[in-house]
Amino acid sequence: MAILYMSIGILLLLICYSFYKRYVPVQGIKKVTTVDCASTTISYVDVRHFHEMKQNPCQKAIHIPLPYLERQHEEIPYKEVVVIVPDSISRNLSIRQLKKHGYQVKGYMCAERCV
Template structure:
């Protein structure tokens, strides 16, 4: 096999591995449907965080959610209890996934 072809093949495999890992669910981070979230909102033993910007949060929010923007989350995890599950939302799901990973690394069980 030509060394140039081998290098290109390895590069493609490496890129595919990175993409696959990025979208693979992280251990301790679970997804929840909107319908299931509605029933969870009644549970006072859970924490609900909206990681959108303050402007986005003010313009459209769900009652019961606390706004901690994703950019501030690493510095404000001390406001959350490790003993309670955390439900995280955003606009499209990308920021909530990132936030769930941050919280999971801090020892919290999260849903997004």
């Protein structure tokens, strides 16, 4: 019986961690506008899918879709980053991945449906 309770507890912890990673916003990261984009030492990383990026392109951004960010993060030239995202879940996941690899995320820009 104790093994059953332990298994249920571990399963609940995994579910809570997955929920936290996706839906809880990263603290201290602010939304930036195009007016704030004057710095030349900041990399702009567009994590939208290819078809979303083609509809509303950002000329200064490096385009690395979110699923490829884990293995292509070395292509980002500067350690200070502004992330261009399509929605709040992509925002949370991409910011956490970049912070894990040592990037300093200065902010995010929402292309469409971010809250």
